[in-house]
Amino acid sequence: MGEFKVHRVRFFNYVPSGIRCVAYNNQSNRLAVSRTDGTVEIYNLSANYFQEKFFPGHESRATEALCWAKGQRLFSAGLNGEIIEYDLQALDIKYSMDAFGGPIWSMAASPSGSQLLVGCEDGSVKLFQINPDKIQFERNFDRQKSRILSLSWHPSGTHIAAGSIDYISVFDIKSGSAVHKMLVDRQYMGVSKRKCIIWGVAFLSDGTVISVDSAGKVQFWDSATGTLVKTHLVANADVQSIAVSDQEDSFVVGTAEGTVFHFQLVSVTSNSSEKQWVRTKPFQHHTHDVRTVAHSPTALISGGTDTHLVIRPLMEKVEVKNYDAALRKITFPHRRLISCSKKRQLLLFQFSHHLDLWRLGSTVATGKTSGKFLVPGKHGDTLPLSKDADHLLQLKTKGPENIICSCVSPCGSWIAYSTASRFFLRRLNYEHDNLSLHRVSKMPACLRSAVQIMFSEDSTKLFVASNQGSLHILRLLEGSFKHLHTFQAQSGTVESMCLLAVSPDGNWLAASGTSAGVHVYSVKRLKLHCTVPAYNFPVTALAIAPKTNNLVIAHSDQQIFEYSIPDKQYTEWSRAIQKQGFHHHWLQRDTPITHIGFHPKRPAHILLHDAYMFCIIDKSLPLPNDKTLLYNPLPPTNESDVIRRRTAHAFKISKKYKPLLFMDLLDEGTLVAVERPLDDIIAQLPPPIKKKKFGT
Amino acid sequence: MVQLRPRASRAPASASAMVDEGQPASEEAEHGLLLGQPSSGAAAEPLEEDGDGDDDLDDEAPEELTFASAQAEARAEERRVRETARRDKTLLKEKRKRREELFIEQKKRKLLPDTVLQKLTTASQTNIKKSPGKLKEDKSQKKNEECEKGNESKKVKEKIQSIGQNKSYLARRLKDQDLRDSRQQAAKAFIQNSLYGPGTNRTTVNKFLSLNNKRLPVKKAAAQFLNNGWGKVQLYFLCYDSFIY
Numbered sequence: 001m002g003e004f005k006v007h008r009v010r011f012f013n014y015v016p017s018g019i020r021c022v023a024y025n026n027q028s029n030r031l032a033v034s035r036t037d038g039t040v041e042i043y044n045l046s047a048n049y050f051q052e053k054f055f056p057g058h059e060s061r062a063t064e065a066l067c068w069a070k071g072q073r074l075f076s077a078g079l080n081g082e083i084i085e086y087d088l089q090a091l092d093i094k095y096s097m098d099a100f101g102g103p104i105w106s107m108a109a110s111p112s113g114s115q116l117l118v119g120c121e122d123g124s125v126k127l128f129q130i131n132p133d134k135i136q137f138e139r140n141f142d143r144q145k146s147r148i149l150s151l152s153w154h155p156s157g158t159h160i161a162a163g164s165i166d167y168i169s170v171f172d173i174k175s176g177s178a179v180h181k182m183l184v185d186r187q188y189m190g191v192s193k194r195k196c197i198i199w200g201v202a203f204l205s206d207g208t209v210i211s212v213d214s215a216g217k218v219q220f221w222d223s224a225t226g227t228l229v230k231t232h233l234v235a236n237a238d239v240q241s242i243a244v245s246d247q248e249d250s251f252v253v254g255t256a257e258g259t260v261f262h263f264q265l266v267s268v269t270s271n272s273s274e275k276q277w278v279r280t281k282p283f284q285h286h287t288h289d290v291r292t293v294a295h296s297p298t299a300l301i302s303g304g305t306d307t308h309l310v311i312r313p314l315m316e317k318v319e320v321k322n323y324d325a326a327l328r329k330i331t332f333p334h335r336r337l338i339s340c341s342k343k344r345q346l347l348l349f350q351f352s353h354h355l356d357l358w359r360l361g362s363t364v365a366t367g368k369t370s371g372k373f374l375v376p377g378k379h380g381d382t383l384p385l386s387k388d389a390d391h392l393l394q395l396k397t398k399g400p401e402n403i404i405c406s407c408v409s410p411c412g413s414w415i416a417y418s419t420a421s422r423f424f425l426r427r428l429n430y431e432h433d434n435l436s437l438h439r440v441s442k443m444p445a446c447l448r449s450a451v452q453i454m455f456s457e458d459s460t461k462l463f464v465a466s467n468q469g470s471l472h473i474l475r476l477l478e479g480s481f482k483h484l485h486t487f488q489a490q491s492g493t494v495e496s497m498c499l500l501a502v503s504p505d506g507n508w509l510a511a512s513g514t515s516a517g518v519h520v521y522s523v524k525r526l527k528l529h530c531t532v533p534a535y536n537f538p539v540t541a542l543a544i545a546p547k548t549n550n551l552v553i554a555h556s557d558q559q560i561f562e563y564s565i566p567d568k569q570y571t572e573w574s575r576a577i578q579k580q581g582f583h584h585h586w587l588q589r590d591t592p593i594t595h596i597g598f599h600p601k602r603p604a605h606i607l608l609h610d611a612y613m614f615c616i617i618d619k620s621l622p623l624p625n626d627k628t629l630l631y632n633p634l635p636p637t638n639e640s641d642v643i644r645r646r647t648a649h650a651f652k653i654s655k656k657y658k659p660l661l662f663m664d665l666l667d668e669g670t671l672v673a674v675e676r677p678l679d680d681i682i683a684q685l686p687p688p689i690k691k692k693k694f695g696t
Numbered sequence: 697m698v699q700l701r702p703r704a705s706r707a708p709a710s711a712s713a714m715v716d717e718g719q720p721a722s723e724e725a726e727h728g729l730l731l732g733q734p735s736s737g738a739a740a741e742p743l744e745e746d747g748d749g750d751d752d753l754d755d756e757a758p759e760e761l762t763f764a765s766a767q768a769e770a771r772a773e774e775r776r777v778r779e780t781a782r783r784d785k786t787l788l789k790e791k792r793k794r795r796e797e798l799f800i801e802q803k804k805r806k807l808l809p810d811t812v813l814q815k816l817t818t819a820s821q822t823n824i825k826k827s828p829g830k831l832k833e834d835k836s837q838k839k840n841e842e843c844e845k846g847n848e849s850k851k852v853k854e855k856i857q858s859i860g861q862n863k864s865y866l867a868r869r870l871k872d873q874d875l876r877d878s879r880q881q882a883a884k885a886f887i888q889n890s891l892y893g894p895g896t897n898r899t900t901v902n903k904f905l906s907l908n909n910k911r912l913p914v915k916k917a918a919a920q921f922l923n924n925g926w927g928k929v930q931l932y933f934l935c936y937d938s939f940i941y
Contacts, residue, residue: 006937062884079883081876103883121883147886194895214890237897256891287904289891363934381936389932656937671937679919683901687892690899696910 007360007672011389012338012349012661014676015684016331017057019303021066023074024294026246031294031301032074033309034063037352037402040076040086043330044496045296047537049311050556050592051334052496055086055093056420057352059400065106069130070113077104077118083128083135089494091451091467092420097135099126108151108160117160119148125162125171141176144169152203155248159223161209163198168211170223180226184213200242202251212239212253218263220277232279234261237689241302243295252300254290257689259283260302260312285310285329288688305686307331323588331659331678332611334540335497336594338662338674344412344430345666346392347674352402355417357393360672361385392435395426409455414476416453416462423447423464427479440480447472454500461523463509465498471511473523485526492516496538501551503544508565510551512539518553520565530568532561541608543596548603554593558586560608560617573619580623585630586651589613597664609663614673615653624649631655 017035024031031043038057044050063078074086081103082096101120108117109130116128116135123144128135150163159179162169170180186192197214204210208229209221216235221228237256244251249265262281268274288305295301298317303309309330318325337350349356363383397403397419406417415426425440452465462474462481469489475482491514498513508529512518517534521527532553541554550571551563559582562574570578591611599605606617613631624630631653657663662674807813892898905919 004937006935008933008935011932079880081880102879105883121879147883197890238891361932361934383934383936385932385934654937679905682905685901687898687900688904690897691904691907693907693911696907 004669004671005363005383006657007666007670008657009347009358009360009389009672009674010677010680011358012347012356012674012676013680013684014337014349014351014661015681016307016333017352018288018291018305018307018685019309020063020291021076022292022294022301022303022309023066023068024296024301025068025072026297028072029296031296032066032068033303034066034076036062038062038078039402040066040074042074042088043309044538044556045299045311048556048558048592049328049330049590050496050538050540051330052538053088053091053494054497055091056404057402058420064104065108067107067109067116069109069116073130075107075109075116075135077107079103081120083107083116083118085135090469091494091497092449095134099128099137101126105147105149106151106162108153110153110157111155112157115157117151117153119151119162121147123147123164125151125160127173139176141171142178144178150198150201152201152209154203154207154223155205159203161201161203161211161223163201163211163213165195165197168198168201168209168221170209170226180223182209182221182226182228184211184219185215185217187215197238199238199240200253202242202244204244204248210242210244210251212242214238216255218242218253218261230277232263234279235259238289240289240291240304241293243293243301245295246297250295252293252295252302254286254293254302254304256289257691258286258288258290258304258306260285260290260293260300260310262300262314283310283312285312285327287682288685305688307681307685326590328590331681332591332661332676334592334594336662339407340662340664340666340672341408341410341412342664342666343410346408346412347662347672348406348408348415350403350406350417354394354396355403355406355415356391357395357408357415359390359392360666361387361389363387393428393437395437397424404449405451405453407453407455409459410457411459414455414459414462416455416464418448418450418453418464420449423450425462425481438479443481444472444483446470446486451497452500454502456502456506456523457504458506461506463500463502465500465511465513469494469498469514471500471509471521473509473526487521487528490514490516490519490528499539499542501542501544503549503565504546505549508544508549508551510542510544510565512542512553518542518551518563520551529565532563535559535561540592541594541596543598545598545603545606546600552596552606552608554596554608556592558582558589558593560593577623580625583624583628583630583651584626595662595664599665599668601668607663607665609660611660612658613653613655614657614660614663615651618650618652621648621650624651 017037017039019033020036021034022031029044029046031045032040033043034040035057038059038061039054040063041051041054044052060080061078061084062080063076066074066076068074072088074088075083076086077083077099081101082098083104084096085094087094099118099120101118101122101124103121104118105121106119109115110117114130116130118126118128120126123146125141125148127138127141129138144162144164146165148162148164152161154160158173160171160173162171166184166186168182168184169178171177172179184196184198186194186196194214198211199214200212202210203223207223209223211219211221213219216233216237216239218232218234218239219228220230234253235255235257239253239255241254242251251263252260253263254260260283261279262283263277264280265275266278268276283300286302286304286306286308290302290304292304293300293302299311299313301309301311311328313325315325339348340346345360347358347360349358364386395415399419401419401421404418404420406415408415413428415428417424423443425443427438427440429436429438446466447464449467450464451467454463455461456463460476461484462476464472464474466472471487473484475484493515494513495515496513498511501510502508507522507524509521509523510518511521515534516531518532518539520529520531522529532551535555537555537557537559539553540556543552544550544565545552549565551565553561553563560577562571563569564571589610589612593608593610595609597607599607604619606619608615608617628649630651657673657675659676659678660673661676664672666672902919909916909919
């Protein structure tokens with residue numbers, strides 16, 4: 001035992017969309033991120049930077065601006081000219097209102113949070129009043145000549161600065177007219193042909209307006225007189241974003257070269273009270289344009305075309321210098337995009353507008369040699385393929401909406417997926433190497449906008465969690481379905497996207513996502529069985545073990561709980577590990593566990609993985625304490641007995657396959673690992689700015 | 697003006713004849729002049745006659761038309777004219793009629809079938825409720841039901857209860873939609889141009905990542921050739937692995 005055939009899959013061509021806007025909410029410490037395909041994701045920065053909710057994208061909803069308003073309300077505006085409000089509890093769009101100004105380029109909420117300002121393509125700045133249920137148009141300001149690309153409120157709410165093309169205007173809120181018009185110099189690398197685009201403005205309370213433009217300059221203006229105070233030339237390319245901290249003593253700008261600069265207000269000499277803005281730190285964490293930055297009280301957040309979300313805590317602001325002060329780079333998704341059918345060895349890949357079904361290849365060679373031609377399998381050998389992996393099917397969705405979730409049944413005969421407006425169920429028939437697809441029509445409307453889909457182990461039942469919080473159970477018949485039952489939303493607020501787990505014997509269904517904890521339902525009796533006590537970090541993965549019916553829950557702070565469903569209490573092992581605590585290296589991992597699996601013959605084994613490691617927990621072995629090595633670097637064949645005894649603990653971790661998007665046990669001796677090397681993603685990104693290096 | 701040729705030398709005739717000829721000839725010529733006959737044919741007549749020396753025709757009085765015959769002729773003429781006018785009118789009428797029919801037929805062909813039209817007219821009177829989720833239409837795009845029925849490009853509004861065939865309609869006024877789309881296209885083009893257009897200093901990802909390779913002490917090849925990802929050489933392989941248990 002201990003030897004596996006591993007299917008290393010690299011043909012999942014996953015390319016995330018670039019990040020367009022970020023908005024930080026100070027009260028709840030949450031970050032809203034919008035991507036170029038229209039997806040809006042909400043990250044909980046205090047829950048180990050876990051992506052708890054997301055709103056699926058839409059082709060026409062290219063967001064250009066995102067902002068939070070009073071009362072945790074999230075608004076976005078885009079090139080389709082509409083202002084959209086998101087409902088964070090129902091995980092839906094509340095409404096969208098057309099601003100009638102053409103495409104919207106910028107949006108800013110007033111410091112009080114009760115008004116919304118929008119800058120449009122036709123040069124108009126519109127003011128909206130935020131009412132408890134909707135927003136209402138109040139009035140237009142003086143129309144400008146060219147499109148308004150950036151907006152910023154003065155902290156007192158009396159003036160606004162609007163950046164356009166070649167000039168910045170300062171408006172007075174009461175009168176609605178432009179008080180000053182400041183012209184920006186076009187000079188760019190000695191040439192002044194291209195128009196100077198003001199990508200970002202920020203208004204400070206002392207009346208200074210900071211502007212960043214496409215000529216690579218950061219300029220300070222005095223809004224009282226309308227004159228330029230200081231210019232910093234920071235880059236040879238566009239400076240595309242700016243964000244100021246709440247205390248107004250530091251701000252951050254992002255450039256198209258991928259560099260993020262930190263400016264701070266420091267005193268001129270150590271004793272004097274006079275202060276000036278100084279460029280202090282450059283950070284190079286991106287390779288492509290940094291289209292958006294945000295400044296939280298303790299960290300700088302940046303995101304751009306290279307799809308990484310980088311959170312850089314500032315050392316001087318962080319109180320406790322522990323692992324929390326490290327750089328966080330979020331690249332890979334925090335949810336599972338791949339589902340697997342173990343019986344037929346199929347993998348279903350979910351993209352934003354289509355699904356791919358692949359069948360894994362096979363080999364006749366086994367590790368254990370039987371003939372004289374086969375070399376005995378050594379650790380790391382590549383086996384010859386007798387049958388290559390097969391691309392069986394590509395299902396494209398019609399319409400502009402993105403696919404939210406998808407699943408293939410364990411027997412491989414059903415595929416179900418959902419978009420925001422429809423639910424699709426397809427039946428597959430395999431006949432002698434031919435695959436035929438049948439559509440199951442007339443799906444009930446309550447299933448649309450499902451956030452999680454799961455089939456039962458025997459593929460007779462379909463479990464769907466909708467975004468409203470209710471759970472639906474359908475019985476699958478030969479070419480149709482029958483609606484069995486709906487569990488209504490339980491009490492408690494929606495904290496994260498619902499995750500589902502079904503027990504292999506088909507009796508139990510577990511659902512997470514609310515503040516009340518993980519609910520366990522009895523499928524036979526169609527009622528709630530018990531609820532796992534609530535934990536203050538969201539659930540990242542959920543699974544029910546075969547035979548023992550233990551529910552294994554992984555949380556975003558890397559804690560793992562095991563709860564026995566028949567006994568309605570935590571298991572002994574779970575209590576033991578909670579008492580001892582996890583190894584500190586285990587708790588310092590940055591990526592969440594996205595999938596938990598089990599070994600069919602060994603009930604003591606739990607298989608789980610995150611983006612950079614996969615681990616098999618052997619519950620029969622002793623738990624590691626902080627002094628032992630968590631990661632065992634030596635290959636098993638060369639190991640000496642002493643080391644083996646020292647490091648024989650329950651967590652068998654391998655970092656061989658990374659970055660991992662999915663890993664599971666197909667059967668006793670086979671693993672499948674879907675990897676996505678970072679270079680493959682970078683190869684498909686848009687062009688970056690040219691960098692001139694001496695000697696090349 | 698009639699040019700009178702100089703009289704040709706006449707054969708000496710009796711003096712009376714000469715006198716007679718001369719007078720009527722000159723009378724005729726004068727007559728012709730006085731009348732001012734423009735046609736040279738009429739003026740030339742007397743000259744020719746003079747030349748021929750056919751005196752009888754010159755002497756003759758113009759033909760006498762009786763009143764009756766002239767009247768009859770005039771009436772016949774009138775009748776003819778009337779008849780042609782009538783014929784023309786009837787021809788025109790027929791032509792017009794035929795055209796009208798053709799138009800009606802064409803129009804009928806363009807229209808939706810009668811049944812659908814009937815349903816539409818009855819449906820427009822009922823209360824139309826819009827589904828709340830589909831409120832994507834502008835206020836300016838809210839079309840009233842008096843759209844020209846002949847225009848096929850306007851689609852039916854959603855949730856009209858009587859038409860239960862296909863419930864996935866969404867009504868949009870195409871004129872506004874075009875304007876909206878063109879503005880959105882212009883905005884997208886602006887962003888594309890300002891970030892990736894001419895004048896921006898962009899390079900390919902391969903070149904970008906290869907810069908480091910060029911500066912190493914031992915120069916390596918470009919990232920495109922070194923990196924497995926680009927070449928897509930090995931996307932899938934089975935390997936053999938073991939873990940301690």
